Amino acid sequence: MGFRSSLSKPLARYIANQQQGWMYNAPAAQDKWRQRLIGQAKHTVFGRDHFFKDIYSYEDFKQAVPVRDYEDLKGYIQQVIDGQDDVLWPAKPIYFAKTSGTTSGTKYIPISKDSISNHIDSARNALLNYIHETGKAEFLDQKLIFLSGSPVLDTKGSVPTGRLSGISNHHVPAYLRTNQMPTYETNCIEEWEEKLERIIDETIHQPMSLISGIPPWVQMYFDRIIARTGKPIKDVFPDFQLFVYGGVNFEPYRAKLFDSIGKKIDSIEMYPASEGFIAYQDSQDSEGLLLLADTGIFYEFIPADEFFNENPTRLTLEQVEVGKNYALIINNNAGLWGYSIGDTVKFVSKDPYRLLVTGRIKHFISAFGEHVIGEEVEKALQYAMQRHPETEVVEFTVAPMVTPSEGLPYHEWLIEFATLPKNMEQFAKDIDERLAKLNVYYDDLISGSILRPLKITSLPKNAFIDYMRSQGKLGGQNKVPRLANDRKIADALAK
Structure with missing residues (x-):
């Protein structure tokens, strides 16, 4: 055994003991962080604008701090870029994490001296x-x-980016x-x-x-x-x-x-995520990822089916339920407040709090009211692959075909296979039947002859690599969306 592995074991024991200290009492850790974050930021521009000095409870916090996306926060980010101190968090960020947004173009997510350890x-x-x-x-x-x-690294304003x-x-x-x-x-x-x-x-x-x-x-x-x-x-x-x-x-x-x-x-x-390190797999034997409840982030959760409502329900960690999909909202010690990171999660345990990432809140298909989400298409594909074990999938995405040249509309699955299923027709049928079991609205549309069963388009080798190259997003942290409510990606791939 080398010196690195030898030295790692006592440190691993120390970290595991620290983890035990909060993982079974996560709501208390979260309440501590909510109060600490508000206290530290009350003299910032954002804190003054949102009356942090008058916030005492979570109800006060919800009244003062709306849920927002990057566009809503962009004015504050611009103040930071322009050189102003104490805007979203005390002092200036030590970095901007640069990410690509679908509606906002390039996004600059602040990382502070306090948040880098997260x-x-x-x-x-x-x-x-x-x-x-x-x-x-x-x-x-x-x-x-x-x-x-x-x-x-480049710079944005004077901040390394x-x-x-x-x-x-x-x-x-x-x-x-x-x-x-x-x-x-x-x-x-x-x-x-x-x-x-x-x-x-x-x-x-x-x-x-x-x-x-x-x-x-x-x-x-x-x-x-x-x-x-x-x-x-x-x-x-x-x-x-x-x-x-x-x-x-x-x-x-x-x-x-x-x-x-x-x-x-x-x-x-x-x-x-650029906004914070949310969770990791803490056990080789248990399902789900341990939510990191004591690392500088106060989490909120909105039931996914309410996210686009005018006044959606906002819940603390203690209020979530196992098995429900939630949009994840974070407040952190880099100055993100009521910030939707765009992901949906589902808890599989509350003792400790372990979750699965189930998709993106804006990545869904609902061209006919079905609201099929990422978790459902992934589960349906996984089911079919288990029934056809010879099948190997390189990558896939799903899009609606609203106006086909003939027949009823359908969902098109564009799949690049490494190894094709021996029976493609049955493979497609297995996906379709499992998706109907997972999503009652999709089932109703199929059984009501509003949609016909899905169609698989088998793509040539390197189709997704070629597509990502054409978008300037080959490699690194870039990902292909699993599904979309339009045909922008599907049509580009079909070419």
Whole structure:
């Protein structure tokens, strides 16, 4: 056992004990953070505008602070960019995390001196928690790779600005830098395919033990290595023992990814966002991700079916119910207030609070009133893949076909297969029947002959890669939306 793995075990025990201190008393931790955040920000521009000095209860808070998106916050962000101090949070942000918005263009999400530890320590603690639970720490002694965006930062106003994954690269602990891959120079390459080839050059003969990234881009990394070597990943990287991922539901990728590896390995799911590190998988044996209730974020939850109402219900963590979909709202120690990050979550446990990420609040199909959401299409596809185990899916998206050239409207599933189902007609039927069971409105539309059963369009190899390249979003933290209420993505893919 090397010095890194030896030293990690007492630290892992310490972090696990700290976690035990709040994970079974999360509502109290949340109440503490609500009061602390308001107290620290009451003299900011935002705090004065929203009368923070008069907030004593959660009811007061809801009255004073509306739910908002980036457009609603943009005026305050502009004040920060213009150089003003104490706007959303005391002092200036130390970074802006740059993200792409569908309606707002580029978004600049503040990260403060107080909030950076939420991003960095949470990722570290996920690994330490795994070490404490499993006793496996040897992966720290070999090479580790984090497939991420470039660490080169620009400035917006006077604030250093870049992708979250690139910012995080500047805070990798010193004891891991000596075995972190790829090199800094390679990580700075902006063009994804050039960068990927250089990463392979640097890693292909290294003892890689941990590989981390968004599943579709890790799959692309594996595919290129297999094409070069003719070997499964387990033979190229015999020390590979831990896969760390986040950003998308892993299930549609699982079969192909593990087939590429050639053996079963442990994995850790994380839920990081530019707005904050929300949750991580704290157990190899329990469903869901542990909500991080004591790291500088006060969470609120809106029932997903109320989100677009004029006055939706807002709930604290203590008020949520297991099995219901909620839009996630955060208030944090970087100055985001009543901020909808656009995700929907569902709790699978309240003791401790563990959740699943179920989709995006604005990613749905409701061209006919069905309101099909991401969780439902992913579950329906997973069900069909279990019934057709030979099937491997690279990527997929779903869109409505409202005005077909003939016949009734339908949902079109555009799927890039690595391995086709032996019976495509039955595969489509299995998806359709499972979706009807998951969504009563869809079932009513099918049984009422308003919609016909879904149609699968099988896409050629690299269709999604080509699409993402055409959008300038190849690699890094970029993701293909699972579904949309229009045909913008579907029509681009169909070409």
